[in-house]
């Protein structure tokens with residue numbers, strides 16, 4: 001595209017156009033630049049028309065696609081082993097879009113794992129049912145119960161988390177994919193806790209993989225984002241939906257997510273090692289009623305976790321119950337922490353602690369939480385990349401202070 005000729009133009013016109021649209025340089029930036037532009041220009045309007053009509057690839061309008069966002073999407077498609085990826089303004093937007101792309105509508109149904117992230121639970125239980133879909137929740141570890149639910153509901157989609165939030169149950173993705181496909185359902189796997197470093201659900205039969213990129217992908221607690229990775233065919237459905245929903249991630253956020261992604265293996269390696277140390281320590285601590293971590297041999301699905309992802313570790317997430325603690329005691333414990341941060345997120349370089357009953361799973365009733373097993377004394381911990389000894393020392397002093 002030619003640079004606008006500003007010779008003889010007025011000050012106002014030059015203020016708007018001067019310095020813009022310089023011809024492409026003969027260098028390539030090492031890192032992907034941020035492209036904060038809504039529109040894109042082509043020499044020939046035929047090119048614009050061809051892109052609009054999906055006859056060639058390119059950019060026309062930011063709600064459709066943006067080069068910085070596309071760079072992040074292509075990195076995620078590569079790491080998850082998918083053909084297409086789309087980035088969203090949040091993990092929840094990605095989950096919603098994937099459910100729609102999988103065909104969830106009025107008159108269809110969804111089978112969901114009982115202990116999914118609270119907002120996912122509420123999206124399926126409330127919003128989707130208000131729109132005319134039906135929902136059924138099952139213990140994803142009980143494959144007979146899963147099959148019974150699939151046979152009865154004949155759902156358009158089944159959704160589960162690789163490692164569940166906050167009870168750290170492990171989904172047998174290959175078995176779930178076989179069951180889902182037998183009953184004509186698409187399998188959606190939220191891979192947020194495992195990250196593509198530990199596990200690739202598409203390789204085991206999942207149809208859509210979703211991440212809250214806010215967590216391990218971004219990794220630094222400074223960007224809210226989501227991403228869905230899938231096949232080329234499903235990708236075309238998602239793209240058509242995305243244009244209407246308008247939930248594309250912004251280029252600044254995509255740049256942060258792409259930058260974070262580069263150190264995912266290093267962070268996840270350290271976080272898995274730290275979580276394993278902390279879980280082992282908690283398991284031996286008389287103040288702790290129960291420690292949930294897939295890397296512990298005592299975890300009911302340790303063998304499955306080992307089979308699916310044990311090669312590189314078991315992730316940075318764990319949860320534990322402070323023996324006999326009520327909500328007030330958990331709050332005192334969280335206030336007594338000096339290093340670990342009681343912030344409502346996970347997957348960051350910082351060690352983070354959260355009380356599921358009053359935050360991630362607050363939107364559920366007490367009875368619903370009870371059914372899932374989220375009791376008032378349950379604490380979720382996301383191991384950061386600090387020294388494990390310092391994390392353990394902080395937990396020990398806070399447990400002592402909170403009685």
Ligand SMILES: Cc1ncc(COP(=O)(O)O)c(C=O)c1O
Pocket residue numbers: 090091092093117119161165190192193211212213214224225226345360
């Ligand atoms: C497992 C899981 N999935 C999805 C989400 C939603 O992600 P976001 O907050 O980016 O919308 C979260 C948020 O905590 C989560 O833990």
